[in-house]
Amino acid sequence: MDDIKEGLRYAFQTKNVLTLAISGTGHSGMEAVLSNLLEPGENVLIAITGTWGDRAADMARRYGAIVNTVSSKFGTTLKLSEIEDAVARVRPKLFFIVQGDSSTGVLQPVDNLSAICRRYNCLLAVDVVASLGAVPFYMDRWGIDAAYAGSQKVLGAPPGLAPISFSPRARDVIFSRKTPAPVYYWDMKLVGRQWKCFDEDRIYHHTISSTLLYGLREGLSILADEGLEHAIQRHRTCAKRLYNELEKIGFELFVENEDDRLCTVTTVYIPDWVTWDDVALYMRRQNVTVSGGMGPTAGKAFRIGIMGYNATLQTVTYLINVLQESIKHVKLVTA
Ligand code: PMP
Numbered sequence: 001m002d003d004i005k006e007g008l009r010y011a012f013q014t015k016n017v018l019t020l021a022i023s024g025t026g027h028s029g030m031e032a033v034l035s036n037l038l039e040p041g042e043n044v045l046i047a048i049t050g051t052w053g054d055r056a057a058d059m060a061r062r063y064g065a066i067v068n069t070v071s072s073k074f075g076t077t078l079k080l081s082e083i084e085d086a087v088a089r090v091r092p093k094l095f096f097i098v099q100g101d102s103s104t105g106v107l108q109p110v111d112n113l114s115a116i117c118r119r120y121n122c123l124l125a126v127d128v129v130a131s132l133g134a135v136p137f138y139m140d141r142w143g144i145d146a147a148y149a150g151s152q153k154v155l156g157a158p159p160g161l162a163p164i165s166f167s168p169r170a171r172d173v174i175f176s177r178k179t180p181a182p183v184y185y186w187d188m189k190l191v192g193r194q195w196k197c198f199d200e201d202r203i204y205h206h207t208i209s210s211t212l213l214y215g216l217r218e219g220l221s222i223l224a225d226e227g228l229e230h231a232i233q234r235h236r237t238c239a240k241r242l243y244n245e246l247e248k249i250g251f252e253l254f255v256e257n258e259d260d261r262l263c264t265v266t267t268v269y270i271p272d273w274v275t276w277d278d279v280a281l282y283m284r285r286q287n288v289t290v291s292g293g294m295g296p297t298a299g300k301a302f303r304i305g306i307m308g309y310n311a312t313l314q315t316v317t318y319l320i321n322v323l324q325e326s327i328k329h330v331k332l333v334t335a
Contacts, residue, residue, distance in 0.1 A: 001195055001196070001213065002196070003217050003220075004216055005019055005020060007216075007223070008163045010220070010224055011132055011163065011223060011228070012128075013137065013138040015140060016166060017171070018165065018166040018171045018174075018188065019164070019166075019197070020163075020165075021151065022163075023160070023161065025160060026129040026148070026162055027162075029127075029162030029164050030052075030127060032164055033146045033148055033164070035183050036181050036187070037094050037123055037173055038063050038064075038065040039179050040065070041066065042092075042093045043090055044066070044094045045068045045069070045086055045087060045092035045096070046067060046068070046070075046096045046097075047069070047071075047098070048070070048071040049074075049097075049098060049104060050098070050102075050106060050295055050296055050297075051294055051296070052098045052103065052129075053069065053071075053096070053101070054295065057069055068086070068090040068092065072108075074104050074106075074297075075104055075255050075260075075267075075296075076256075076257070076260060077106055077107070077109065077260050080109075083095075088120060092120075093122055094123045095113070095125070096127075097113070097124075098126070099126050099137065100128065100129075100264060100265070102262070102294070102303070103295040103296060103297060103303075104254065104267060104295070105253075105254055105255050105265050105266055105267030105301075106255055106260055106261070107135060107259075107262040107263070110142060110144065111138070112142075115143075117143070117145075118143065123145040123146065123170055123173065124143065124145050125145060128147050128148070129149050129150040129153060130262065130264055130265055132163070133149075133154035133231055133232075133308070134264045134308075135264075143167075145166065146167070146170050147164070147165050148164040149164075151163065151215070151216045151219065154223075155219035155223060156308035157212070157215040157216040157220075158215045160209060175189065219308075234311050235263045235307065236263055237313065238306050238313060238316050239261065239264075241313055242266055242304065242316050243258070243266070246266070246268055246320075253266065253267065253269070254269055254297060254301045255267060264305060265304070266303065266304045267301045269300065269301050270302060274327055274331065275334065278330040278333070279323070279326045279327055282325075283322050283323065288318070288319055288323075291303040291305065304319065
């Protein structure tokens with residue numbers, strides 16, 4: 001567990017003491033951030049750039065917070081001025097935003113938000129489930145107060161643990177709550193003690209899956225061996241190749257502006273020149289699973305995930321070959 005904390009501090013680029021892995025998938029990280037940092041009746045501002053913001057809003061409501069939202073046009077990022085206007089209007093205790101929204105394939109810049117949040121005295125929480133380890137993320141340098149990820153995405157470990165980290169500012173908020181954290185299982189005061197994040201003896205809080213811990217430790221050690229900068233470059237190179245190849249075939253990408261694209265999940269408009277469900281089925285038979293759309297992209301786009309262990313040019317080439325072969329096959333069958 002100590003190795004994992006160290007590996008996570010590297011992945012998040014933080015010195016935060018309260019850094020650990022929650023038992024549960026990415027959703028549990030989202031639950032833990034919202035339930036620990038919000039109390040009933042408090043104002044939260046949630047950025048919506050796809051499905052994940054909607055989910056965070058749903059969760060925050062369940063914890064009794066007053067939910068306000070600011071939405072981007074789907075397929076684009078939120079502009080800094082839109083965020084600043086919303087924070088100034090709402091004066092939230094917490095501003096929540098997703099760095100890489102896997103439902104739309106949008107990469108939201110989060111390096112420039114803490115100045116706004118500090119100005120209006122609010123905490124800044126970022127979902128990095130689909131982006132940590134693949135795009136730059138500097139938790140301390142960027143002044144981020146809470147962030148969480150998922151073990152099974154770029155880190156390539158089995159699903160079931162959610163890396164999470166809280167800044168000293170966020171930790172103080174957790175320790176000075178007026179009401180106890182509403183979910184015992186995600187109470188960071190207790191989970192933090194189990195992970196020996198504080199100057200106190202380790203306690204038993206719940207049974208953590210040892211096999212999942214070993215898996216995450218391995219994923220983190222592979223990332224540390226490769227180095228974050230190299231991993232980020234590798235993801236970027238693969239994504240660029242993928243965009244080029246898709247455009248050569250005639251596909252149109254959902255996120256128009258290349259700088260706004262999340263390199264781990266590429267959203268592609270379903271074209272009218274092919275029966276997409278048949279193509280996807282044929283691809284699956286060749287061991288390539290391409291997801292359908294989700295939330296704003298449902299029925300409109302399909303999504304290609306190239307991340308972690310799979311982010312190699314060989315994988316991209318294989319995928320493109322299978323895609324082309326599947327299109328040909330489906331056209332032949334229907335012709
Ligand atoms: N946030 C984002 C951005 C995600 O992409 C996902 C999963 N696709 C989640 C949260 C939820 O993670 P999980 O499925 O591991 O609970």
